[in-house]
Amino acid sequence: MPRRSLLLAFLVVAGAAITANAKVYAPVDSILLNCGSTADGLDGDGRKWQADTNNNEWLGDAGKSSIMAAADELDSSLPSTIPYMTARVFTVETAYNFTVNPKDRHWLRLLFYPSSYNGIAPEDFRFSVSTSTGLTLLRNFSVWVTTKALTQGYLVREFSIPRTPTGVLTVTFTPTPMTNVTYAYINGLEVSSMPDIFDDPATMVGFADQTVDIAGATLQTMYRFNVGGGFIPPSNDSGLSRSWFDDTPYVFGVMQGVTYNAGARFHVKYPSEIAEYVAPVEVYTGTRSMGSDARVNQNYNLTWTMEVDANFTYVVRFHFCELLLNRPNQRAFDIYVNNKTAQSDADVIEMTSERGVPTYKDFAVHMPDEPGDEIMWIALHPSVALRPQFYDAILSGLEVFKLNDTAGNLAAPNPLPSKMLADAELGASDKDRSRKSKEQANMATVIGGTAGGAAAVGIVAAICVVVYHNKKTKELSGSESHTSAGWLPLYNSHTSGKSSGHLAANLGGMCRHFSLAEMKAGTKNFSESLVIGVGGFGKVYSGVVDGDTKVAIKRSNPSSEQGVLEFQTEIEMLSKLRHRHLVSLIGFCEEDNEMILVYDYMEHGTLREHLYNKGGKPPLSWRHRLDICIGAARGLHYLHTGAKYTIIHRDVKTTNILVDENWVAKVSTSASPSPAPPR
Structure with a gap:
């Protein structure tokens, strides 16, 4: 066989x-503090967080040198409002003290939400966090800079602390001494026993x-x-x-x-x-x-x-x-x-x-x-x-x-974006950038937009419902597409340029570098019979690589005036987007002045084809429609919060939602970077 x-x-x-019945650990110590709050509450996972005002022994000075503040704005990416929407703000060095079992290791989790609090701008919070056991967990830490660089709506820093012989674990927050006034803060703090x-x-x-x-x-x-x-x-x-x-x-x-x-x-x-x-x-x-x-x-x-x-x-x-x-x-x-x-x-x-x-x-x-x-x-x-x-x-x-290193340090510098993506975000020259602080370059990359995962579910669900009742209604996106390749990334630049021989060296480590011979073999020398879409950028072919792997091959038209910089930027950005509900960039080819991108092939085509019975595609059951709505929302949510750089899609429509051979919805990404709107 x-x-x-x-x-x-x-x-x-x-x-x-039969079902496995693994033992569930019951921690001896379990302290979850909703910092800066006067009320207890449940988070989105059903766990109870206590107000840090419940016990005067927790705060070293009973909270006299700190401020209880509420976040000035709510980000839809937060998993729950508790404990993120209130904060304890420190103007001077202040400590939390916890009585713990000296025989146990403990989880220490610090939860942060970047926002302005009581009129204090998020960039004015810079601080260090240390423990009574001689550990430096964070130093000169900026939640605002870090979340911008990582494009995350909130942060959780998790540490496993060894046994505390004294039975008292102290966690100290220290504002960073700078020319300008700085503050420290914390939204949620968790101390919990853990097994060895x-x-x-x-x-x-x-x-x-x-x-x-x-x-x-x-x-x-x-x-x-x-x-x-x-x-x-x-x-x-x-x-x-x-x-x-x-x-x-x-x-x-x-x-x-x-x-x-x-x-x-x-x-x-x-x-x-x-x-x-x-x-x-x-x-x-x-x-x-x-x-x-x-x-x-x-x-x-x-x-x-x-x-x-x-x-x-x-x-x-x-x-x-x-x-x-x-x-x-x-x-x-x-x-x-x-x-x-x-x-x-x-x-x-x-x-x-x-x-x-x-x-x-x-x-x-x-x-x-x-x-x-x-x-x-x-x-x-x-x-x-x-x-x-x-x-x-x-x-x-x-x-x-x-x-931790030999000095008990775990702190690292605040993260920064790559030079190429910083250039794409700001459109600044090297001379301009040299006059700016590196951390001011932590603007998020934007490639096009919806408001978030929840909005995506509503948009896609609305499309499904409207089409089900009236298949002759125009697309909710406001435009009709006459090709099946509208889901592929489109260039939106008029910068001209020729393919550079250095691209393979610069980008080969990000995704696969195909030879032109492979592209010709996979498309039967770019046979017109394999064209599945045409646009201003050129043509999209159904192709094969590695013998039997089906792919979509986008060949740029020289008359599209697509520049090498945009081609290179698209590869860098899209090659880093890996998610179950996103169409993946597989590789590229730049040879003999060709600029070609290779993507996952979506066996079942676009959502639009199924909603309008285009190209002989079968209609979708309500279950399939719901799964596709959820999948598209998850893909968009990843672009907004899970990718390193915030990506706003800006062109969500049924031709940009694809379905693979397993009926898994995948959102295609476009490549027209523009400055991020202020948050």
Whole structure:
């Protein structure tokens, strides 16, 4: 039987079992403060936050040197108003004091919302945060600068603090001394006991005989992914109130593998040496693997990329659980961290002895302070040496933690945007930029607009309802499209230019660089029979790469006067957008004055085609319409809050919402950068 058929057979067999009943951790200490508030309240996840005025012992001076303030504006991206809409503002150094169990580690979570408070502008808040255990968590920290650079509506900083022998944990907020008056503030503060999940040392990457002791270290959570699965809120964690995020936006390149979920009935058997609190069952019942094609798998790495702070050591925790196979050497793979081998020939069944048993591996890596070292690369590749039955790799969960340095420091500089995107945002020359503070360049990139994810649901749902009752009504967008390629990014610039031979070198690391020969082969020399859309930019072709991967190939028309700068900027911006509900940029080609972009191919076309029965597309059920509404909203919400740079779509219509072969809605992105409106 072919190997692909064998793997499919395992998919069928693997589903039978009973629900896993993992133990839920009950913290001894659990303090959630709604800072600057006089009333308790529930957040969107149902957790109760106490007003920090409830106990005079919490604030060192009973709050006399601080101000209770309300946020001046509400951002729709907030998960809830509690605890983000009130703040405790500090004019001088002030501390919170918490009585804690001296035998336990503790989570310390700091929640921030960038807003003006009592007339104090958000940029006037700069401060440091330290603890009584000698740790510096934040230094000269600006919530406003950080959220602008990361394009996030709010921030959560999570730390794992080692045991506090005195039984009192003090968290001190200190305004940064500057020429201008500065302030410190906090919206929400959480202190919670946690089990010993960092007792074992981590193996140093590149030095298999060396380990890093993390039992006594303070760790800052940088990333936590439910690999191959969706978001897991704190209420669905295993008692540790952690948030597990979708890994899709961080999967690098076109080859993103395949995801599999065994379902809620699959029985996960935690072994005695693995604490049941390490990760919830939902993490271990899903995986991302490379796929069933051994030939393809041997020619690429399943890769994740993440931005980190240079000059720190990090612990990378890999979570594994084999859901389909049950014998050693059926699936073995190599693990790489920053292009160094962390482990060769990893075999989950060898680690656990049977299917459905979770395990994890910790590796430590130092990120030096050198150009390019702010990106952490995690990669998996099938083991060739062992010649396993399936040339594949799997992963269930991934966590990245930053360790304190020898001085007890975890603070890093406030983030800045890349030079290219700063140029695109501001339209400023190098001379102009040199006269500005770097942090003033943290304007968000804007590519076009809707107000947010909730508005997107309303827009798309309204389109579906109106079309259902009156199919002859014009598009709600106000324009009719006569091609099926309106969803592809369109150029909106009149800057002329020619393709540069340096583009491949500059951009090749962001996405795949195709040769012109590959483009011609994939489109039968740009055959007119494969044209699926035409616009002012040129033509869009249905094509094939790597033998059987269908793609959409956009070939720029020289008469469109598209410039090299816009071409390069589009590649940089779009290559960083990775989300389940966005059309992905796969790669580009710039050769012989050609400027070509390659995108995911959307098998079921546009939403408009289904609503208006265009091109023989079948009508959609109400369930499909609802799923597409939700998917489009999630894609737009990611553009607004989840991507590094805020992206406003500005052209949401049924021709810009695509449906893939699995009926998953994907929003296409345009590429016409313009300055961000003030917030």
